[in-house]
Amino acid sequence: MLGKSQAKYIQSLGQKKFRDEEGMFIAEGPKIIEELIASSSHHIHQLYALPEWIEAQSSIDQNINVVEIEEKDLEKISQLNTPNKVLAIVKKFEAPATFETKGAISLVLDTIQDPGNLGTIIRIADWFGVEQIICSADCADMYNPKVVQSTMGSIARVKVLYTDLVNWVSRQKDIRIYAAALEGRDVTTMDKITEGLIIIGNESKGISPALFELANVKIHIPQKGKAESLNAAVATGIILSHLV
């Protein structure tokens, strides 16, 4: 059973303001929930699930509070067009104060505003073993339900820091700073790297000039056809596949 005030509380977590106040976010669907249970079960505050999902679990961590609900209740609280069996209220991960960039590859995202793109980039980072992402304050919120969905569980494994990028990047010393651009070195012919910051910019506006100036290696993906640009997440995937 789902009470009215519970439903209202869950719905409110669709908004950043309430997520920030509560320190909670929503995740949905068997795939991501099962990944969260496996990797960060202590972060799961509450699970709301259809009987069929509960029955299909061989066991669920005793510490997780599971509420059995009906399809029509799930429809009420789900942020998805097609609700998918299970929804969790999850405690936000601890925001890192900063990152150790030495010996690591870090992604720097300047104004990635589309939630689907941000989620997909988090998933790409996780695929290529990039464990830290630094976002400008005006990137989409990593706990936006659409971001969470598109990470497909990778949100639990990649650390994300929101900060002023120009300030933060200019404090990183003795490290190579790569900027994805429309010109510069051809990324498909470059050697692999094991350390560096890789800056990806907003799709229509690119990287802001003040940040771009801090880069010491401009890189680009060669264009062979006529499209003017690539989607920011696709570009990130291509760059990491050549450099990492």
Add this chain to the structure above:
Amino acid sequence: MLGKSQAKYIQSLGQKKFRDEEGMFIAEGPKIIEELIASSSHHIHQLYALPEWIEAQSSIDQNINVVEIEEKDLEKISQLNTPNKVLAIVKKFEAPATFETKGAISLVLDTIQDPGNLGTIIRIADWFGVEQIICSADCADMYNPKVVQSTMGSIARVKVLYTDLVNWVSRQKDIRIYAAALEGRDVTTMDKITEGLIIIGNESKGISPALFELANVKIHIPQKGKAESLNAAVATGIILSHLV
């Protein structure tokens, strides 16, 4: 001014059934409309635009019928969350009966159902100069407004054929057929190709077994982290960046 019946007609084009009956689709926003005017102005049946967009044009092809409308009318007919100055009713492109695959690289898409993914793949193909895409009948409709938006204008330049893939692929003789898989040759170390079919499968189900059997080169993108998979469009971008 926008009449009621016009508004209703435009709204109906949000549905595949009506698009198929009318042979028309909708495109929105300055970027894609300007690309369509440049590449295929004879396909534009009607333009609905705010005064500010019309004023910003140095000239518009005399043959294009432009209707000036107000913001509130645009809101009525737009399929976007944030209507964007101009909407066009566009004649569908001629569907190719088949493709000449010799000497070309062709993408074969098996059950890509997410409209955003299909549109992004069309845009990626256009970036890498891949001019033909063969889709299974159960792929998203290329004229779905979300597909059209995510192609960012590339829809006018890439030819798309919907057909039975097993039947079509098995009729292609003496050509290499590459299948994106979780194992097989490491795509990042392969030589460039100038001819071949590249099969991309549905994200959760992969390539259907009957189609997979027809492939003679299995290829994969090496995973270095923990994410279980990559988004289908991102995988397509990475594969093309290494092979083309």
